Amino acid sequence: MRRKILETLSDIWVMTQRDVRRYLRLPQLLLTNIILNVVLLILFNYVFGGAIQTGGVAYIQYFLPGFLAQSVVFGSTQTSVGISEDLSKGLIDRFRSLPMARIALLSGRVVSDALRYLTLIVIMIGVGYAAGFRFEAGFGPAFLGIWLIVLFGIALTWVGVFIGISVKDVETAQVAGFVWVFPLVFASSLYVPIETMPSWLQVFAEINPVTPMVDTIRGLSWGTDISSSLWKILAWDAGLIFITLPLALRKYRLLTH
Amino acid sequence: MNQNNVVCENAAIQVDGVHKSFGKVKALSGIDIQVDSGIVFALLGPNGSGKTTLIRILTTLLRPDSGTATVGGFDVEREPASVRPIIGLAGQYPAVDENLTGKENLEMIGRLYHIGKKQSILRATELLEYFELSDAANRRAKTYSGGMRRRLDLAAALVANPSLLFLDEPTTGLDPRSRIGLWEVIKSQAKQCNSVFLTTQYLEEADRLADRIAIMEKGKIIQEGTPQELKDCCGGETRVKMRLTDRSQTSRVAELLEEIAQGKVNQNNEMGEISFPAPGGTSVLTDIVRKLDADGIELAELGLTQPTLDDVFLSITGHTAEEEAGKD
Numbered sequence: 001m002r003r004k005i006l007e008t009l010s011d012i013w014v015m016t017q018r019d020v021r022r023y024l025r026l027p028q029l030l031l032t033n034i035i036l037n038v039v040l041l042i043l044f045n046y047v048f049g050g051a052i053q054t055g056g057v058a059y060i061q062y063f064l065p066g067f068l069a070q071s072v073v074f075g076s077t078q079t080s081v082g083i084s085e086d087l088s089k090g091l092i093d094r095f096r097s098l099p100m101a102r103i104a105l106l107s108g109r110v111v112s113d114a115l116r117y118l119t120l121i122v123i124m125i126g127v128g129y130a131a132g133f134r135f136e137a138g139f140g141p142a143f144l145g146i147w148l149i150v151l152f153g154i155a156l157t158w159v160g161v162f163i164g165i166s167v168k169d170v171e172t173a174q175v176a177g178f179v180w181v182f183p184l185v186f187a188s189s190l191y192v193p194i195e196t197m198p199s200w201l202q203v204f205a206e207i208n209p210v211t212p213m214v215d216t217i218r219g220l221s222w223g224t225d226i227s228s229s230l231w232k233i234l235a236w237d238a239g240l241i242f243i244t245l246p247l248a249l250r251k252y253r254l255l256t257h
Numbered sequence: 258m259n260q261n262n263v264v265c266e267n268a269a270i271q272v273d274g275v276h277k278s279f280g281k282v283k284a285l286s287g288i289d290i291q292v293d294s295g296i297v298f299a300l301l302g303p304n305g306s307g308k309t310t311l312i313r314i315l316t317t318l319l320r321p322d323s324g325t326a327t328v329g330g331f332d333v334e335r336e337p338a339s340v341r342p343i344i345g346l347a348g349q350y351p352a353v354d355e356n357l358t359g360k361e362n363l364e365m366i367g368r369l370y371h372i373g374k375k376q377s378i379l380r381a382t383e384l385l386e387y388f389e390l391s392d393a394a395n396r397r398a399k400t401y402s403g404g405m406r407r408r409l410d411l412a413a414a415l416v417a418n419p420s421l422l423f424l425d426e427p428t429t430g431l432d433p434r435s436r437i438g439l440w441e442v443i444k445s446q447a448k449q450c451n452s453v454f455l456t457t458q459y460l461e462e463a464d465r466l467a468d469r470i471a472i473m474e475k476g477k478i479i480q481e482g483t484p485q486e487l488k489d490c491c492g493g494e495t496r497v498k499m500r501l502t503d504r505s506q507t508s509r510v511a512e513l514l515e516e517i518a519q520g521k522v523n524q525n526n527e528m529g530e531i532s533f534p535a536p537g538g539t540s541v542l543t544d545i546v547r548k549l550d551a552d553g554i555e556l557a558e559l560g561l562t563q564p565t566l567d568d569v570f571l572s573i574t575g576h577t578a579e580e581e582a583g584k585d
Contacts, residue, residue: 007371014368022356025397094352094413097316099341100369 008101015100015108019082023116029078033120037071038127044191045131052192061136064128065145065221066190066214071124072117072153073181073210076160079113080177083164087255096255106165106248110157117153121146137223145220152213152233155240162248165255183208190214209236268327269294269421269452270315275324277310284310286476288324292469294420295450297443299457299467301566307476308456309349312425315454316346328421342370345419349426351410355399359390359409362398363416370417377416384412404435411442422446424455428462440466460566470566472573480573488564491572494520496562497535497542502555504529510554517544535561 023030044067049059086092086105095105125133125146135142160177167173187201188194188210194202205211212232219226270292277285285307292298300308313319315328317337325332331339353362360381367377385394388408393401398409407430414422424443428436443466446453457463463470464484471481480487501507504526511524511531520534535541542559549556 010371011369014365018354018357018365021361025356090348090350090352091354092352093313093316093318093348094346094366095369096318097341097344097346098366098369099338099371104369 008104011101011104012107012111015104016111017108019108019112020115023112030116030119033071033075033078033116034123036074037067037120037124040070041067041124041127041131048191054193058132060128060131060133061222062218063191064124064131064133065217066188066210067128068121068124068146069149069152069210069213069217070185070190071120072149073156073185075117075120076113076153076156077177077181079109079157079160080164080167080173081170082109083161084167084170084173087165088170092255102253103249106161106252109161110154113157114150114154117150118146121149135221137221141220141223145217148216148220148230148233149213151237152209155237158241158244158248162244162251165248165251184210188214209233209240212236268292269296270298270326270328270454272311272315272326273324275311275314275321275326277307277314277319277322283476285314285321288476288478290471290478290481292452292454294452295447296468297447297453297455297466299455299463299470300473301457301460301463301470301570302473303458306473308473309425310476311473312346312348312423312454312456316344316423317341342417343419344421344423345414345417346423347411347414347425347427349429351403351406353398353401353406353409353413356397358395358397359385359401359405360394362409363412366413366416372417380416384415388412404431407431407435407439411439415442415446418451420451422451422453424453426456426458428457428459436462460570464566472570474574480569484566487566487569491569494534494536494564495538496532497545498530498532498558498560498562499545499556500558501529501531502557506554507531510549513548513552514545517541517548529557532562 041064044063045060052059052062054062083106086109092105125142163176164173167176183204187197187205188208189205190210194205194211197205209232212229213236215229216226216233218224219229268291270290272288272290275285275288276283288307288311290298300311302308310319314321314326315333317333317340320334325334327333328340329343333340353359354365357365363381363384364377367380368374372380382391382394385391388411390405390408390412393405398406401409407427411424411427414424422443427443428439431439440462443453443455447468455466467484469481469483470487471478472487473479480491482490501510507524507526507529511522514522514531514533518533519536522531522533524531539561542561545559546556
């Protein structure tokens, strides 16, 4: 039993190394991520910043915490593509014929993606600081916030893994992996206060996991109360992983093509 | 019997009544095979005959609809985790990670076979050397040529020194030199009681490599045996074949030889070729030479041809392997 666990961990580590190497050798994957986010950050701050009323808070102070969460949400859409790419090549047959743990291929992708999010978040915080953003509550809560975003990213990545393994071709994965994140990002408390939305949309925005994620990280950066949103987002993370991980694993086991 | 004459116990593969359908298409309809340890077993058949499906079932990638299959004594359906450590697979298309170097690819596979980090590094170096990839060891597989990828792929299948090596059309697309190199590798595997299970469309390949051959068509095994057994049973006859120096004499010579020939004499006037059955073997050659010499007829070539597996395939299925493959 103990040997089995150690082997599984070793397998996950080996697969993580493989995926990290992929990011290092195809730097454009991470680079396009970074460029997209920097462009969006500058546009949102300087185009909308003057127009949106956020109750006296500077707009960058208002939206940057949520923006960090958004970078992870967008980043997770690449996971579906990566997984379906893996499945479309002969390599998957080799992996499935090896005595490696069934969960290792998928987990390796998730762990390496978590590292990618961490890199992205740190870079975006740097850009935010250049644009005038400050963690008012200090770096302790900010540190906790960063890990909460990474955890959120992991939960979304398992959703991406499930989508990638379900659609089976790369083009579909590109669309299917991307389309669901737009309502999540925009119909939330990220860019505008929820109160400004029509009431039917407020209902969605309240349930939307991006809202408690944004509220939590915002609270951690401002030093305000996060008790209600923190539990909501942790419940979302647990729920998403609890549902999509076993489903993805089951699909992987039963692959036949 | 393997090439080293070591007696290997236990059947390496046992397949009983395996069926597999994809929707309405029947890929396998009742396969029974037994493969002993220490031999090279070739599954010979045209495209679409079910060879790959059978390999995928034996390597735990696919479950049969019914029937049982054991590999190394383990049931592929109920004990796949016990089957995987003892097998190596090289599929129809090279399965290497293009973003990793050759060395990294092999080390990764070693780690995933749980042979340990040190052993993985050692084995990777060894195999790269063996497959003449040492110079490219630290280059990404993306930059490899088709033949190099194939070799890396095969090396990956050999990392754990598997007691059963599965090769799905291993030499398709290889140049002749690489093909012969691969044949050597396959033969050396059958020593030490390791077995090789390969599929091929090439009759010559099966003939050269395999201790036993099963001929497969439309999801069924239609004949099985040693290459010699197959030639004896269904390969047709030994023939004498000759080519004349002067093509214009073909008809006259064919007529002359009627009395020696034990069967129909075939002639090709354009090529100046004549052939007929020679069940008696070499003795007929002296007769021919004597007869033609007396008439002052010169021969460019004279010899006996043994039945080939092509003939076997033709006589069993009623068409050649190439014709069938061409339908796809």
